[in-house]
Amino acid sequence: MNRNEEYTAIMSDLDDMPTQMQYTVQRASARLSAVRRRRRMFTIPVGSLVSLFAVFVILVNVSTPFALACGRVPILKELVKAVAFSPSLSAAVENEYVQPVELTLEDGGVTLKIEYLIVDQKQLNVFYSLSSDSDIVLELRPTILDENGGQTHGYAMSYGGYGFTTEGELSSFTVDFFDNDIPPDMFFSFEIIGHESATRDEPVSIDSGESKEETEGARNVVANFELSLTFDPEFTESGRVIDVYQTFEIDGQKLELTTAEVYPTHIRLNFDAADSNTAWLKGLYFFLEDESGTRFEAIGNGITATGDEHTPMMKSFRLESPYFYESEQLTLYVTGAEWLLKDKEKLRLDLISESADWLPEGVSNLKVERRSSSVVLSFACEYKNGEQMYNPFFGTCYDEAGNDYYSESSSTISEYTYFDEETGEHVTVPGVFEYRMSVDGYDGDTLILTAAFSGVTLLDEPIEIDVE
Amino acid sequence: MDGEEFAERVERIRARMFRTACMYLGSDAMACDAVDESVYRALKSLKKLRNAEYFETWLTRILINECKKQLRRIRREQPLDTIPETAQEEFDALPLRDAVQRLPDELREVVILRYFSGYTVAETAKCLELAQGTVATRQRRALGILRLELAEEVL
Numbered sequence: 305m306n307r308n309e310e311y312t313a314i315m316s317d318l319d320d321m322p323t324q325m326q327y328t329v330q331r332a333s334a335r336l337s338a339v340r341r342r343r344r345m346f347t348i349p350v351g352s353l354v355s356l357f358a359v360f361v362i363l364v365n366v367s368t369p370f371a372l373a374c375g376r377v378p379i380l381k382e383l384v385k386a387v388a389f390s391p392s393l394s395a396a397v398e399n400e401y402v403q404p405v406e407l408t409l410e411d412g413g414v415t416l417k418i419e420y421l422i423v424d425q426k427q428l429n430v431f432y433s434l435s436s437d438s439d440i441v442l443e444l445r446p447t448i449l450d451e452n453g454g455q456t457h458g459y460a461m462s463y464g465g466y467g468f469t470t471e472g473e474l475s476s477f478t479v480d481f482f483d484n485d486i487p488p489d490m491f492f493s494f495e496i497i498g499h500e501s502a503t504r505d506e507p508v509s510i511d512s513g514e515s516k517e518e519t520e521g522a523r524n525v526v527a528n529f530e531l532s533l534t535f536d537p538e539f540t541e542s543g544r545v546i547d548v549y550q551t552f553e554i555d556g557q558k559l560e561l562t563t564a565e566v567y568p569t570h571i572r573l574n575f576d577a578a579d580s581n582t583a584w585l586k587g588l589y590f591f592l593e594d595e596s597g598t599r600f601e602a603i604g605n606g607i608t609a610t611g612d613e614h615t616p617m618m619k620s621f622r623l624e625s626p627y628f629y630e631s632e633q634l635t636l637y638v639t640g641a642e643w644l645l646k647d648k649e650k651l652r653l654d655l656i657s658e659s660a661d662w663l664p665e666g667v668s669n670l671k672v673e674r675r676s677s678s679v680v681l682s683f684a685c686e687y688k689n690g691e692q693m694y695n696p697f698f699g700t701c702y703d704e705a706g707n708d709y710y711s712e713s714s715s716t717i718s719e720y721t722y723f724d725e726e727t728g729e730h731v732t733v734p735g736v737f738e739y740r741m742s743v744d745g746y747d748g749d750t751l752i753l754t755a756a757f758s759g760v761t762l763l764d765e766p767i768e769i770d771v772e
Numbered sequence: 773m774d775g776e777e778f779a780e781r782v783e784r785i786r787a788r789m790f791r792t793a794c795m796y797l798g799s800d801a802m803a804c805d806a807v808d809e810s811v812y813r814a815l816k817s818l819k820k821l822r823n824a825e826y827f828e829t830w831l832t833r834i835l836i837n838e839c840k841k842q843l844r845r846i847r848r849e850q851p852l853d854t855i856p857e858t859a860q861e862e863f864d865a866l867p868l869r870d871a872v873q874r875l876p877d878e879l880r881e882v883v884i885l886r887y888f889s890g891y892t893v894a895e896t897a898k899c900l901e902l903a904q905g906t907v908a909t910r911q912r913r914a915l916g917i918l919r920l921e922l923a924e925e926v927l
Contacts, residue, residue, distance in 0.1 A: 307868055307920050307921075308922075310867065310868035310869075311868060311887075311920055314868060318795075318888065319787075321787055324804055325786060328782065328804075328808050328811045329779045329815075332808065332812035332814075333775070398819070595837060629820070630813065630816070630817070
């Protein structure tokens with residue numbers, strides 16, 4: 305048989321398709337329905353009103369189809385809106401990775417509704433709404449307690465809208481665990497602060513003249529709640545770790561992408577650096593892409609990177625999660641990095657001559673303003689990587705004797721404007737923002753700051769690293 | 773795209789998908805599994821398909837990725853190297869089906885889609901994200917190695 309005859313024979317064989325192929329769509333459809341039914345949801349009966357300091361335990365163990373258990377399409381639309389800022393949380397909602405919680409708590413005319421949870425191995429997102437009989441703006445301040453009622457550690461909390469809520473609208477707070485996993489049970493204490501409607505502005509700025517003590521004293525606690533949550537392991541064991549262990553070099557600095565941790569709410573890329581490096585890694589510009597070209601960007605809201613207390617290096621960076629995309633291949637494209645030179649972690653400011661021994665790349669024009677009980681520093685800072693503002697310095701600073709002070713407040717202004725004495729006009733510098741920091745109780749002539757970075761490397765061609 | 777349209781469009785290319793998977797994996801049973809898995813993945817990710825016009829290309833790409841994944845698993849268990857293009861005598865000694873399996877990856881994927889699954893040059897180029905000229909070059913090389921005299925589509 306020659307080759308063409310073999311070809312004809314193969315084509316004839318291939319025409320003989322097994323009968324089971326007729327029902328491939330039906331099998332796929334049935335499989336998808338089964339997967340969705342297996343996801344556990346829970347509900348709590350509506351209308352449980354409780355008095356001050358009552359404790360609730362919510363067990364996640366009822367298996368009910370999502371739509372039926374929820375049965376509240378308008379509320380779900382609010383959730384879609386509430387997660388719109390986060391591609392990962394939006395994907396979680398789209399894939400029904402949500403636990404509805406119909407829990408209503410009331411105290412002193414304030415009603416707190418815990419509506420939904422999105423939780424995985426490392427992160428908890430709580431969606432809630434607050435309402436009140438009075439015309440006040442409500443702010444929720446959660447604290448996580450241990451089983452003995454004491455404070456716990458090893459996590460960070462962040463809020464949408466600085467914690468302020470709009471009456472009845474869905475708000476959220478996020479709890480991030482760093483090294484440890486989310487525990488199976490969590491205990492919360494919620495303090496509800498009431499503010500007069502007219503004073504609902506951004507947090508006090510360093511220019512307002514108000515001291516921290518004044519703002520603390522104005523706090524008006526209108527309600528308190530305590531709550532205990534127990535999570536379904538199906539959600540809290542939902543991560544996976546990919547071993548990567550690939551080395552690469554940027555600007556002479558050797559780095560290694562060790563592992564990638566994939567969770568429904570985010571992906572963490574963990575890095576190591578050579579001891580011989582002359583600079584600490586402080587930031588990375590990058591994105592992930594899968595085989596279909598879907599791109600996963602760095603987290604834009606929330607924790608973007610973490611380090612540890614042993615070195616200034618940022619060791620773990622976060623991006624939007626590919627968890628729900630079932631990507632087969634993931635490639636990391638590194639387009640730049642931020643560094644802190646090991647011999648330039650601190651810098652000295654001369655507050656009289658308004659000069660510095662050095663400043664981070666893109667930072668300039670130190671101006672000093674003395675006030676009765678503080679000194680205010682302002683800098684011109686070039687935007688990084690597009691439209692990104694940043695803090696060029698950490699909050700801890702020192703005098704020449706090594707005594708430490710802490711900058712309690714800092715702010716950024718999206719434009720940098722200065723007064724040109726020659727022309728007599730105010731000039732706005734394009735591509736530059738203003739960074740201001742206030743150090744209370746400081747009257748020295750020099751101040752030592754801790755730099756957040758010293759320089760930036762932008763690559764002409766991205767470095768590609770196969771993650772999976 | 774609703775469920776009914778999805779089913780109709782899968783039906784239209786189901787035979788091609790089976791032939792593609794069969795030539796990749798060398799067995800009817802594994803081909804059925806690969807097609808099933810690909811159809812399931814496509815159904816699950818249907819919302820991500822931005823343009824329904826590219827459904828067939830998109831589904832074929834999912835299938836090829838699934839076949840490659842299965843192939844990697846098979847080769848881990850039973851190593852089977854590809855043969856370099858220049859080793860013509862080795863190819864000549866093999867049955868055609870085996871010879872196709874031992875082609876270099878970039879030639880095998882083109883010849884399977886073009887000559888065993890019935891895709892045009894343009895469709896093959898879209899599925900594999902190649903230029904049509906590259907498809908034409910690779911199919912010519914593959915046909916030469918396999919000593920197959922089959923019509924090449926005029927671009």
